[in-house]
Amino acid sequence: MKENNLFSANAVFVSDASDPTTIFKEVSDKLLALDLVNDGFFNGINQREQQYPTGIDTSPIAKELPNIAVPHTEGEFVNTCLIVPVALKASVSFKNMIAPDQSLPVKFLFMILNDNPEGQANILAQIMDFLRLTSVSKLQTLFNLTETDKIYQFLSENFSRQ
Template identity: 60%
Template structure:
């Protein structure tokens, strides 16, 4: 009997998206439909990720890293609503408003999402920290290239090559 090795990658080729939607809810709904079909999330995921975003916004102002970078957001919800441990990159064709994680009254134009799916209750902060580490240690020119990619495959390849797993 062949033992399958447990994939430790935080990325899956079928969990990387580009969206031309123009609102936060529309993007989350579109991505949710695809993640649900692939079995990565549960049926109650969408309402919870939208509700959590209302109370605990996830927009990240990237200007401290570089003024050249677009802002990003890291939407996520509790592990009981997901079936996997993944980072789901989502490239947005149009900037979408998210509230700032640090200053919730401030809205940010966001161009790229790193959605966290995490069914490991201990690991949420860890994955968030890894994303922050990735943003602060990846050369700005490489991040600019990432945030301008328009194909899911190119985004998957970039993240697989450049994201340091803890």
């Protein structure tokens, strides 16, 4: 298995929360306990999501894929550079990044932790490349996984860092 330092086995989550704020609180508490973020992270990511929504409509890639979100906040609130995958047991409504007045049912989050502000767009581009270049069947496999170790293994094997 090739090493992929954009993911950490202990920073992969599955949530049954039903709204973004609850998901962010749940994940923030775990990331804080791992010292991957500081205590301003929850408020930072929650406020940023309200001002700059991160829901992404994946139907241009393939109609059968669930929508995703890529929540993130300023580097001052994080201590590392990671992508934190969060599988959602049920779809959760997120505002659309492109059309913020619209909501999307989202099933998977790629939460970006980046302590280097210049790298934010680069990580988002890598996520978009992963979605665009990975087969629909493989993406469907990923989005249906509900065990953190299997999600980590899948991403470690299939997400290539450019």
